[in-house]
Amino acid sequence: MIRLHHYELSAECYKVRLLLSMLGLAHETVQVDMYPGAAHLSDSYRRLSPLGRLPVVEDGDLVLDDANAILVHLAASHDPGGTWFARAPGQIAQWLGYGAALAASLGAARLMDCFDTGMDSAPLIARALPILDALDRHLWLEAAEGHFYLCGTGPTIADIACFADTVLAEEAGVALRRYPAVRRWHDRVRMIPGFIVMPGVFPR
Amino acid sequence: MxxxxxxxxxxxxxxxxxxxxxxxxxxxxxxxxxxxxxxxxxxxxxxxxxxxxxxxxxxxxxxxxxxxxxxxxxxxxxxxxLGQKPARLFDIPELAEPERRVVHAGSFGVRTSPPRAIENFLDLGHFPYVHKDFLGLEPHTEVPPYRVSTEQDGQELFARDCRFFQPRSAANASEGFIVEYVYRVPHPLCAVLYKLNPLDRDRQDVIALFCQPVGPEQVRAHMLVSLLDDTSDDAELIGFQQLIFAQDKPILENQVPLRLPLSPGAEVPVRADAMSVAYRRYLAALGLRHGVIAA
The missing domain is CATH 2.20.25.680 (N-terminal domain of TfIIb)
Known part of the structure; x- marks a missing residue:
């Protein structure tokens, strides 16, 4: 069975929990005390992920420690309909990259504030805003064409990769008022069958 | 200085x-x-x-x-x-009992006033809405009457005989039951919750919230849990507590006003809010000015 090592408040882990739920995949979970215990840096965890990254998915002999890699793997190997990745792999891979950039800026700023690290999150927010602008513009133009998701007319892992950190933007101190297309798209993601929440994310 | x-x-x-x-x-x-x-x-x-x-x-x-x-x-x-005449610091003697695990569950930054964070911790009424499927579940929304008292010469505030149906009261709870609570406020910005253990219903779990006042609208919230639970590992105990806290965080950060109004009637209380009313009165009696809107 698929085994997910995760931390409840991590948006990276939420991406994987979301896709597992939307694909209806049975799995078991192991909670990792990332904060305050820093268990992801322990010797035993580093046997799974040498860099101490979260989440980790074990699927048979395969071990993956990168949210994007896990999304691609689950969509490629466990989606009988083949709708979550295969239709537009190049375009989807680009948005997976944007999702990773959002995690490294907006997501990192959120955790900095949440764990009260005393560090200044302003430089990270400055890096996140152009990505949010680009996302909002793309979603607005696509919606005008009748495409209500990031890559076409149906949800793909691109949506999951960019949803998690943007829906939690207010926890990083970024108000979403300036991004109306992003907010409408959030509502559409909330309507995908199998949608689940995490703390800070509200159902429709 | x-x-x-x-x-x-x-x-x-x-x-x-x-x-x-x-x-x-x-x-x-x-x-x-x-x-x-x-x-x-x-x-x-x-x-x-x-x-x-x-x-x-x-x-x-x-x-x-x-x-x-x-x-x-x-x-x-x-x-x-920081002051010249340090107040007496309270103790939680229950933590010294044998078989107890005492775990620091994290320090969290929250953009709210310290008194709002404590008031939220004392509130039973929000459980079915904010902590749905864990600390509450509709239609079990009624908060039965409980007793509020000040003790230790007005330095400590208690709410006793609190009862509430909780579908999953703790990491090791396997079924819903009516949980009995005692709330204790031994310090204007610290609160301790004594809560019936889901397995050994004669003994109590202890959860404490210590609010560090960073400023009138910024808190560093420290959470301590002491549970009688020999099946969950630390990650599960901490994970459960953090999940609950993280559900409260966006609610606290969007409350208007962020400072706690002490004037009676500033926010319309219902019977379930007796502890909240008492906490505001307790802060007013102490003469607290930080993070509040004075009466």
Whole structure:
């Protein structure tokens, strides 16, 4: 069975929990005390992920420690309909990259504030805003064409990769008022069958 | 340092709040021992930057100008007092009982006033909505009457005989049941919850929230859990508590106003809010000015 090592408040882990739920995949979970215990840096965890990254998915002999890699793997190997990745792999891979950039800026700023690290999150927010602008513009133009998701007319892992950190933007101190297309798209993601929440994310 | 701060107190209400004599003379948590084991912590208490560390098993705290602040090790944390007449610091004697695990569940930054964070912790009414499927579930929304009292010469506030149906009250709960609670407020910005253990229903789990007043609208919330649970690992205990806290965080950060109004009737209370009303009255009686809208 698929085994997910995760931390409840991590948006990276939420991406994987979301896709597992939307694909209806049975799995078991192991909670990792990332904060305050820093268990992801322990010797035993580093046997799974040498860099101490979260989440980790074990699927048979395969071990993956990168949210994007896990999304691609689950969509490629466990989606009988083949709708979550295969239709537009190049375009989807680009948005997976944007999702990773959002995690490294907006997501990192959120955790900095949440764990009260005393560090200044302003430089990270400055890096996140152009990505949010680009996302909002793309979603607005696509919606005008009748495409209500990031890559076409149906949800793909691109949506999951960019949803998690943007829906939690207010926890990083970024108000979403300036991004109306992003907010409408959030509502559409909330309507995908199998949608689940995490703390800070509200159902429709 | 302190004298100069008080000397500069003017008409600026913000400066006034950061020099609230009630809070200056209290002890406040500034860091967990667990966090300090990994290195010094830089933090802010009542607007003052502090560097906190443990040297030769002794806690030390310094202001930005190098002046030392009074420190104490107590209940897994380093506490600091900025005032000249430190208040008595409360204890939680139950934590010394055998078989108990005492775990620091994290320090979280929240953009709200310290009194709002404590008031939320004391509120049973929000459980079915904010903590659906864990601490409450519709239609079980009624809060039966409970007893509120002040003790220790007005220094401590209690709510007893609180009862509430909880579908999953703790990490090791396998079924819903009517959980009995006692709330204790032994300090204007600290609250302790005694809660029936889901398996051994004669004994109590203890959950404490210590709010470090960073400023009138910014809190560093330290959570301590002491549970009778020999099946869940630390990650599961901490994970459960953090999940609950993280559900409250966006609610707290979007409350209007962020400061707690102390005037009776400023926010319309219902019977279930008896503890909230008593907490506001208790703060008003202490003369607290920080993070509140005075009556």
């Amino acid at each position: 302190l004298a100069s701060c008080i000397m500069t107190r003017g008409n600026d209400p913000f400066i006034d709040e950061q020099n609230d004599p009630v809070l200056l003379d209290q002890w406040h948590v500034v860091a967990s021992i667990a966090e300090l084991r990994r290195g010094p912590v830089r933090t802010i208490l009542l607007g003052r930057r502090l560097t906190v560390a443990i040297r030769q098993d002794q806690p030390v705290a310094h202001h930005a100008d190098g002046a030392a602040a009074a420190t104490m090790l107590h209940l897994e944390y380093v506490w600091v007092c």
